[in-house]
Amino acid sequence: DSVAEVNAYGIVTGKKLGQVKITATTETGNVDYVYVSVGFYNGVDVKYSSGPSDPNGPLGYGQLNWTLFKDYGIDFAIIRAGYALDNIPKSDPFFAYNIQGALDNQLNVMISFDGYATNTTQAKEEAEFLVRYLSENIPQHLDSIKLPIVYNLSTSSISNGNTLTNMALTFQSVLKAQGYDVIVEVRNNTFSAAQLKTLTESNIGLYIIKRPYVPDYQ
8 A cells, every 4th residue: 555556447556666466356256466566667687597498598598488577567678689608699599589579578678788898999899790680680670679778898807987988989889870779787886977977978878787586487
C-alpha cells in the first residue's frame, strides 16, 4: 500500500519509489499477478554466462526464454555485443537470437560494447567494427534499437581520464554519424568532474551500473 494503490477497475497509481506484486483473484479462485515498478525501470544485463546452458554454445551461454523476462516485469534488456568467447563479438552465436527475442516480447534493447582501446585510433576502429557487426548481424532490427549504445570504458586498461574522454568522443563521432546515441560506462574515481562535464556537454550520457541481485528464472 505504501508503494502503489489499485482501484476497483484495476488502475494502478504509484505513490513512491519501489516495486510491487499485484495479485488479482476471481470469485472462482483463478489467480493472476503482475509486477509494477514505480519511479524506475527494471533492466536485465545479459552476459555470456546468462541463461540455461547450451552444449553447443561457448562458455555455457544459452538461448534465453524471453517470455520469462517479459512476464517477470523487465522493461529493457542490456545485450552485449562484445562480451563473448575471448571478448570477440563474432564468437557470440546468440546475439541476434537474443535481440530478436527481446524485441518480440516488446522489451527495449540497449546494446553494450566492451571497449579495450587504449587510444583514439583504436576507439575509432572499435566503433567502426561495431557498426559493421550490427549491420551484418541484425540488419532487420536496426530501426528498433531506440536506446543509446553503451561504450564500456571500464574494461579498458587506461586509467587516464583525459585519454578516456577523448576515446569516448571519438567513439561517439562514428556512432553518431550512423544515427546512434552513445552513453559511456565508467569506473569509480576514473573521471574528474570536469571530464564528466565535457562528456555530458557533448551529449554523451553517463552509465553507472549497479546490480542489486541476480534473479532466478528457473
